[in-house]
Amino acid sequence: NAGVTQTPKFQVLKTGQSMTLQCAQDMNHNSMYWYRQDPGMGLRLIYYSASEGTTDKGEVPNGYNVSRLNKREFSLRLESAAPSQTSVYFCASSEGVGHRELFFGEGSRLTVL
Amino acid sequence: AQSVTQLGSHVSVSEGALVLLRCNYSSSVPPYLFWYVQYPNQGLQLLLKYTSAATLVKGINGFEAEFKKSETSFHLTKPSAHMSDAAEYFCAVSPFGNEKLTFGTGTRLTIIP
Numbered sequence: 001n002a003g004v005t006q007t008p009k010f011q012v013l014k015t016g017q018s019m020t021l022q023c024a025q026d027m028n029h030n031s032m033y034w035y036r037q038d039p040g041m042g043l044r045l046i047y048y049s050a051s052e053g054t055t056d057k058g059e060v061p062n063g064y065n066v067s068r069l070n071k072r073e074f075s076l077r078l079e080s081a082a083p084s085q086t087s088v089y090f091c092a093s094s095e096g097v098g099h100r101e102l103f104f105g106e107g108s109r110l111t112v113l
Numbered sequence: 114a115q116s117v118t119q120l121g122s123h124v125s126v127s128e129g130a131l132v133l134l135r136c137n138y139s140s141s142v143p144p145y146l147f148w149y150v151q152y153p154n155q156g157l158q159l160l161l162k163y164t165s166a167a168t169l170v171k172g173i174n175g176f177e178a179e180f181k182k183s184e185t186s187f188h189l190t191k192p193s194a195h196m197s198d199a200a201e202y203f204c205a206v207s208p209f210g211n212e213k214l215t216f217g218t219g220t221r222l223t224i225i226p
Contacts, residue, residue: 004156033213040122042203042218043157058213090156102149102214104156 002026006091006105013081013112021076021108023091031094032074033058033102034066036087043090049074050096081112115140115208119217127225132176132191134220136204139185146187147205147214148178157203163187174198199224 004025013019025032033048035058045058047066055066063085065077074093078085088109092102120135138144145164149157161172168180174197178189189202204217 035216040218043216045213045215048213092156101159101162102157104158106154106156 004091004093004103004105006089006108008108009106010109011111013078013110015082015112017081018077018079019081019110020078021089021091021110022073023075023105024073025091025093025103026072027093027103028071029093029103030071030096031100032068033092033094034064034074034076035090035092036060037090037107038087046076046089078110081110083112086110086112115144115206115215117146117204117206117215117217119202119204119220121220122218123221123223125223125225126194128196129193132189132194132198132222134189134202134204134222136178136187136189136217137185138187138204138206140206140208142208145207146178146180147207148172148176148187148189149203149205149216151201151203151219153200160189160202194222194224196224196226198222 007022030051034046035043044060049055049068052071067075088107091105094100118137147162148160150160151157161170163180171177176191201221203219205214
């Protein structure tokens, strides 16, 4: 059982380039999330999708877009990467928003030069 | 708005000693509280959660946490540290259990042989 799978695991971009982080879950979860993790700042929510067909902004959405492609897949796009977006990105899923357990992917380390 | 504060970004304990990681929350409504653990180069995984059923919550790997409303705290403890406990630990809160989680900034636990 793969759980939550993120690709790519590592990426280096130049300022202004675009890229998409892919996330897929095989647990039939309704809700999916994108977080970024930065030293000393913990995890901050970028966007989430409470259910298929819906997306909402989190704490730090600027510079990002998301697509809930279907129930399994939730992608995060950087249209014009900036050095401030250098971070480790985590996708997570849960049965629903709130008190249900989050299941995380292994993370995608992005460096923007 | 709900939030959690983790006191001490780094904690070091000797192998076999008590582990105590501190978490205080602020929430205007009854909170659901969580501890997640992140091992090196991995995503987060749930350690334990409080959902108002019992104030002392037992989790995986011998960890437990006690909800103290009067102190607005949810500290994580383990009687005897093991080398395998070295990781980063995150406290998180969801008010009512119906909203997305807000994470603390994390505490990195180092075990001294």
